Amino acid sequence: MAIEQGRWVSIPDGLLYWDPNFISKKESDQLFTTLHQDIKWRCDQITLFGQRHFIPRLQCWYGDGPYCYSNLTMQPEAWLNPLIELKSRCEQITDSPLNCVLANLYRDGNDSNGWHADNEPELGEQPIIASLSFGETRRFHLKHRQTKQKISFDLTPGSLLIMAGETQKYWLHTVPKTKKPKQARINLTYRFLHA
Ligand SMILES: O=C(O)CCC(=O)C(=O)O
Numbered sequence: 772m773a774i775e776q777g778r779w780v781s782i783p784d785g786l787l788y789w790d791p792n793f794i795s796k797k798e799s800d801q802l803f804t805t806l807h808q809d810i811k812w813r814c815d816q817i818t819l820f821g822q823r824h825f826i827p828r829l830q831c832w833y834g835d836g837p838y839c840y841s842n843l844t845m846q847p848e849a850w851l852n853p854l855i856e857l858k859s860r861c862e863q864i865t866d867s868p869l870n871c872v873l874a875n876l877y878r879d880g881n882d883s884n885g886w887h888a889d890n891e892p893e894l895g896e897q898p899i900i901a902s903l904s905f906g907e908t909r910r911f912h913l914k915h916r917q918t919k920q921k922i923s924f925d926l927t928p929g930s931l932l933i934m935a936g937e938t939q940k941y942w943l944h945t946v947p948k949t950k951k952p953k954q955a956r957i958n959l960t961y962r963f964l965h966a
Pocket residue numbers: 873875884889902911926944946958960
């Protein structure tokens with residue numbers, strides 16, 4: 772499937788926006804350094820089948836209240852200026868408000884994010900997830916729950932990928948582990964959480 776840069780594109784049962792050049796190389800390098808330093812990265816644990824596991828990446832949550840997923844409740848940190856600025860740049864594309872962001876730090880190729888959908892009830896019927904990438908490029912896959920169709924992206928630094936419409940209902944997404952040597956990658960996923 773051809774995805775044109777800087778355009779909304781309908782996929783079966785979903786809607787995406789992809790702009791690999793949303794933020795310039797120079798600015799995204801600076802943002803990587805700032806975010807890497809200033810975000811209070813934490814290694815959270817989740818409980819799966821009664822066992823505690825560290826999640827395979829570092830995270831930090833910014834929003835008006837706590838965020839709960841997979842048995843994990845994250846308390847919000849105070850907003851940082853660059854995160855507020857990037858939020859409004861994403862809102863110019865989504866044309867609807869975003870009010871929180873989950874920051875992810877993938878330290879190396881061993882860090883990952885398993886198959887999931889961002890479909891917590893507080894995100895509403897048609898969640899808009901605006902995802903910015905900085906630092907190392909990582910592969911990102913979407914898979915249709917029924918047809919198993921796959922759509923893949925290289926999430927390069929400065930890229931913006933938005934998932935909207937029914938994407939969270941019909942598709943799963945992942946950032947898999949890789950054996951290729953990888954430096955750190957920061958991902959910001961802006962969302963709108965209903966109170
Ligand atoms: O790192 C990414 O690109 C995806 C992150 C993600 O899916 C999430 O935090 O829900």
